[in-house]
Amino acid sequence: MKLPRPAERHALLIQRRNEKMARSAHAYVRGNTVQFYEWLHSQRGRRLPKGPPVWICGDCHVGNLGPTGDKHGRIAMHIRDLDQTVIGNPVHDLVRLALSLAMAARSSDLPGVTTARMLEEMMRGYEYAFSDEAEDTPERPRQVKAGLRDAVQRTWKNLAQERIEDARPTIPLGRHFWPLARDEKAAIRKLCETPELHELVTALKSRPNHASVEVLDAAYWVKGCSSLGLLRYAVLLAVGGDKDKDFCLVDIKQAIAAAAPRASRVHMPRDNARRVVEGARNLSPALGNRMFATRFLDQGVFVRELLPQDLKLELDQLNEGEAMRAAGYLAQVVGQAHARQMDAATRLRWRAELQKDRSKSFEAPSWLWTSVVQLVGSHEQGYLEHCRRFAMGT
Template structure:
């Protein structure tokens, strides 16, 4: 059943634009307390601290390419290109940076291991998942595997649902009512007059809409009309940043636009790498390298003296949700998701760089069959530290409710 936001008849019951911070932080803390997997997804700081530590600095050193930086399971999902062809791809680039591709592998391994523990799978399954994760990643470096790769059931289901979705379904999920307004409630809060004015001013430029819609809007001389806008309470680690859902009318068609604040990346980067200093431009450039189908319909702008990036929300764009994993599907899922990440990495390398990176990746094999020593021990250390951190987090925040 589609989730629909409950409408509040009295907007005064919702936080005002000046009092958002405290309830947003509280919601983030409670959301992270739901499960170990939710804690891993929302707690990037602990992972980045580990990467900067001595164990984190002993990883294979890969080529300087764009990496996701926060490559957990929830940051992958179905993505539609301009022709509405849907494929599973990376879909979140807030932490995108030019750095070591092994960081994406370990973050994905930690996320998958947490999902396995949440599904009460035995430890041997996690060992097999990490082994097949690396095999799937390697397969991405040899073209021609996309069509013959066996997709796990969770991916098949997500792609099928995405392909079948319509604007009406998106509107119902995002609480857009029959009057074509965004319903205020749990997930959508009021905005200030200054915020609304800034949004109107931004969309006075038709070129923005032309970019984020892939040029489908046609005549860009006509000015888009902002029908409604609301502050969007969404995500976990990004709660507290500027985030808006904007309903725009253009030539009689409704489009739902996402505006999100870009802040400095905390994911480690290669020091001599040249990247845009503007964080919104960094995010959009990273997206263009990692998932061109999404990056090519994103645009960076200044908004209320902050950098934001803008994209249209298509019905086909979904987050991959993994509630429960079976033993067989867990291994297939690990392999396929790593293949998706590997494809995003490999497209940025020439043949020589690909060969050198794969050689480095497997340069220190484990003493027994399975994942390389560096991958296995990194994930084990991180699972242990995050498990302890999760329990402390629950004691500190959840018990006070």
């Protein structure tokens, strides 16, 4: 395989993103955030109820939730991708999650009535997170239990084989990793000499504060879908001396302006990387406390060490019961992330607002069902048009 030079990356990454989005309607929804935000800014999107302004994910689809480890080795289900995080309307996360679940149901060839029942379960799970009797750990469906079980058992070797395709201390260049330019190599070495990076990698696994940090290898990382084309790097480090040497994989990712609508008259960091880190610390503390923001080649980036326990949740080929349980569980995880930012009175008011606009026969609010119907239709149409343009070049 001929590896692209840095100047050739952009066109190839756009092609890669188009390929990913053409695989299924569900993949198209995950990769096409712009269409969702355009709908939110439309007249229909502006009719959604106004929730209390809190940090939201901004791109709350199924693939952006999953098992996440903290610096003490504990594992829990969290929102794990915060590129679009803003202080905004929590309803936006609900609608985005509902759209993602509806498309997952369609990809599993489940009937439309199952989608309706999933939305009912989703609202039950989300509202439960705001009740006084809510538990910190909701009951987990089978797929989530399996994912968490795998996460607990994973080691550095699993992470290396999955992310860099080899447990040896190198990053193999190929489809997923491309060569660096000279200025990128220099910038990575400079970043890895900073106190912030040293503090980050020694905070995990009880590594000694005085441990040495050595760059073993680095590469441009071809990863993600909607973020393809942004700066992203994988850096392999050795922490400690010969007797206690440990390896770690660091992810450096460019932060750009969020397209997600934000609340008016609220204070957020103006620097996009700092916004991402602040949002992560509010929504997913286990992840946010493993990140820091900095400048890299005149761009804002956020940096984190990847742990073997960090996994993406995959919901493939669901049956009706699994789909409903997954919807309720994931919505409760999102609800907990929102609820921890509200005081008791605000939680009570927000839960009461969510329980409006319901019929006797359908326990999800009418605005949620209407939104999902509109969005599924527009995304199905957009997906077919995307496939036609990509396949036929028109």
